[in-house]
Amino acid sequence: MPKVLIADKMDAVAAQIFKDNKIDVDVKPGLSPEELSAIIGEYDGLAVRSATKVKADAIGVAGPRLKIIGRAGIGVDTIDVPAATNAGIVVMNTPFGNSITTAEHAIAMMFALARQIPQANESTHAGKWEKSKFMGVELYGKTLGVIGCGNIGSIVASRALGLQMRVIAFDPFLTDDRARDLGVEKVDLDALLTRADFITLHTPLTDQTRNILDAVALAKTKKGVRIINCARGGLIVEADLKAALDSGHVAGAALDVFEEEPATANPLFGHANVICTPHLGASTTEAQVNVAIQVAEQMSDFLLNGAVSNAVNMPSISAEDAPRLKPYMKLAEQMGALVGQIADGAITKIAIEFMGDAASLNTKPLSALILAAVLRATLDGVNMVNAPQVAKSRGIAVSDTHSTDCPDFHTALRLIVTTEKGDHAVTGTLFAGKEPRIMDIENVPVEAALSGRVLFIRNDDTPGLIGAVGTMLGNAKVNIADFRLGRVPGGNSAVALVSIDNDVSDELFAALSALPQIQSVKRLRF
Structure with missing residues (x-):
């Protein structure tokens, strides 16, 4: 029976889902790093929220039993993903469970910022009637700049369009077609900074996004801009934002996240033009239930069926894909193991070809599995999760191609491994749609089940x-x-x-x- 540790406060529905799936579960919120490290090796899965920090030390002592870390929420900056990847541990998040809740919080913060609602509320409670002091601005007709137009950013954009704002978006992964579907204008970051009346951030915290709004970026913004951050602390350089607020260049900021949390002290606290909330983006009853359900279902599906959903460090395998991929995965494993064992010399390149029916599959998991099988012939501890990283660290070029043309079979996979001594190739297919067969080795026709x-x-x-x-x-x-x-x-x-x-x-x-x-x-x- 698989065993899961829930290490953070989470809606009780998560534990119940694990139990219903015949998965043993322990609920132990509030563990210290030392306490987590002492017991993590007893579990197949670890479910966390944002409070538990899963660092390399804990992952290093987890041992081979731990297979998955599930984050009930979006951000995985509290998890050492590279360390988990190197250890072959799948890291999943739940990108949809709190999307609406967080987007609505961002919209609420934008309204509060535009009309100074918290400040006016405090003044009125104090018995003052400072009607002329709180002069706001309309959202109608203003330009909203969305930095990061994924799940949450796209919902914010939709709500803003409903308010008849103009929406421009910066996101390197936003396609032209997707931008048209959303009704937003895709722009580069500099254009967004110079044009936006309001800027809202909805990106994860990565090396590329850290400090994306620093003094240089803020200097490019329109005078009087208002900034909302309900994504991650660390996206904005807080000292630079304070300087821009003090100078009057930035009219106001609404922040739900901070560089250091819990934020009991911060240079922005007490500033007249700053609205702060204590990381409430996902704090609705609906969101807490949704992310608990999603993480428990995803982890159960992985531990029981091998389905991979919303993984941040390996290709996803849906429950619908898994049965169709199963015979191909056996074939991929055999082909990779065969070539890995017969290849002579250091590997420099691995090329994978998907032909016929195989070309229409979700081939990323198959590529990862072939890669792992090839490398496992000479390296210990390589699996689908860490194989791409292992190949990259060793300078191995990896490629895959797809072709519906397959003259000899209805479906086929071809693997070519190049070493310093030459190429080693193998072709495989499925008999009756389920039985793996090797059909040629190094361009010599030979049919074999391995x-x-x-x-x-x-x-x-x-x-x-x-x-x-x-x-x-x-x-x-x-x-x-x-x-x-x-x-x-x-x-x-x-x-x-x-x-x-x-x-x-x-x-x-x-x-x-x-x-x-x-x-x-x-x-x-x-």
């Missing part, structure tokens, strides 16, 4: 090989389960795949290698 122990032989295409190998294995009491031969017509070389029931000793291996017909022989395991 399992268990296999001898891979490169040999001269001359009489006597089958008898010599069979006799030698028989004398050593090694039973042959299957013997597959392939050759290029008119050529001098051939290959053989010999499935065997017993291990081949070093002495027998040396004797096989010494046979005059054999160019090389390798012991493979599947």
